Amino acid sequence: MMGHLLVYIMVSIFVTISYSPPQLPVYFVAPGASTTLGPLASHPLGSFWNLQLEESALWNRLQHIWDRHHNPILRGNSTAGGITRLERDVSSECGTDQCWLSFHPNFNALSEKMRAFIKAMHRREYPFYINPPRVCVGNKDTETETPMLIMAIKSQVGNFENRQAIRDTWGRSGWVRGEQGGGVGLVRTVFLLGRQDPTIGPHPDLGGLLMLESQKHGDILQWNFKDTFFNLTMKDLLFWQWLQNHCPGAQFVFKGDDDVFVRTGALLDYLHKQKEEAAMWRTDRNNTDQIEDFIVGDVILNAMPNRQPNTKYYIPESFYKGAYPPYAGGGGVVYSGALAMRLRQVSERVRLFPIDDVYLGMCLHRLGIAPIHHPGFYTFDLPETEREKSCAYSSVLLVHKRSPKEMLQLWKQLQDPPSPC
Helix, strand or coil, rough: CCHHHHHHHHHHHHHHCCCCCCHHHHEECCCCCCCCCCECCCCCCCCCCCCCCCCCCHHHHHHHHHHHHCHHHHHCCHHHHHHHHHHHHCCCCCCCCCCHHHHHCCCHHHCCCHHHHHHHCCCCCCEECCCCCCCCCCCCCCCCCCCEEEEEEEEECCCCHHHHHHHHHHCCCEECCCCCCCCCCEEEEEEEEECCCCCCCCCCCHHHHHHHHHHHHHCCEEEEEEHHHHHHHHHHHHHHHHHHCCCCCEEEEEECCCCCCECCHHHHHHHHHHHHHHHCCCCCCCCCCCCCCCCCEECCCCCCCECCCCCCCCCCCCCCCCCCCCCEEEEEEEEEEEHCCCCCCHHCCCCCCHHHHHHHHHHHHCCCCCCEEEEEEEEECCCHHHHCCEEEEEHCCCEEECCHHHHHHHHHHHCCCCCCC
C-alpha cells in the first residue's frame, strides 16, 4: 500500500508540473473602453475572485477582508499579529463617511464621482421619499394575484417623457397576453429613482411634479440618495429590499433602463416556456411557480475594467484590479423572483461596486450562478440598416436605445407580431 501511495503522489506531482492552461480566445472589453487593441482584449490571466490579497486596490482589500470574515477557513491565524488596521476598521464597520479615505493612495487625485462613491460605499440604507403601498396588489382589494413579472425601470426625476412612453407602450401594468396567443401574465411596473443631483448643473425643482405623477400612477419608488451613474448599484440593493418586503411572490423581475424597448408579450412567451421546462424537471411539485437560479440577458464574458479616465465607465487601478466576472450588460436583464431574494442576501457579503451591471455579476459569481446569454437582448442596438424595418424585430426581446418618440412609433408598428425579413 505504501508503494502504491508513493507512485500516486509522484504521478500527481508530475501532472501538476507539466500542466499548462489552454489557449483561450479573446473577448469583449467593458463598455466604453478605448484601447489600442480595438474592441477586444486578451483573456485575463487569473480568475475574477482572487483569494490572495491585492494590496494596492481598495475594493480588493475590503472584499478580501469580508471574505475572511465570513469564511473561517480564510481567516487565518488572527491571534498571531495578522490583523491589520484596515481589518479592524472593517470589522467594526467604520461609521463615518471618511471611513476608507486613509486607506486609498492619492485619494484627492481621483475624480469627484469616484471620491463621492468611496466616501459613501459603506452605506446601504436610505429612507424613502416615495413608496406607494399597493404596487403588487393593484388599486382594488380584489386584485390579489401574484405578479408574474415586475418591471423595475431605472429612471431619473426629470425623465417624465420616458416614463410616460413606457406606461403607454411596453410597460403597461395589468394582464398582458403573450404574442403567441398562449398564456397571460400579470405585469407590474415600478420606476426606481433617487433625488436630483444638484452638482450636475442648475435645473428647476421637479419634486412637486414628481409627486403629482406618483399620485396619479402609483408606480414611483424614490429614495433619499443622489441619483448618479455610480449610485445605480444602490437602486439594485434597495429594490431587492423593497421586493422582499412588498412583493416577495413575484415570479420574475425585469431590471432595465428607461431608454430601452421591450417586446413584453414575446418576453412573457419566453418566460412561460421557462416555467414549463422547469416544471418538467422539478421534483418538488408543491412549488411550480418559482425558478431558483434563472437569469438571462446579453452576457459579457471576460471583460476588463476601463482604464481610460475620460470615459463614463473608468475604474482606476487604485480602486479595483483584476477581471470582471460574467455579467449581463446593457439596458436590461431578467431574473427569477427567487434569485432576487438570494441576491439580496448575498449582496450583504459583496462590497459595493460603482457599475451596477458588474456588481450584479459579482453577486452571481458569489452564488455560483452563470447568467444565460440570449441573442434577443440587443443592448447595443440592431445594425443601423435594420433599425427602421419592423420585420427585423421578430427575434428581439429588448433593444437599446430608444427615445420616447421612437418607443411610441415602434409600439404602433409592432401591434401585429413582426414576421421575419
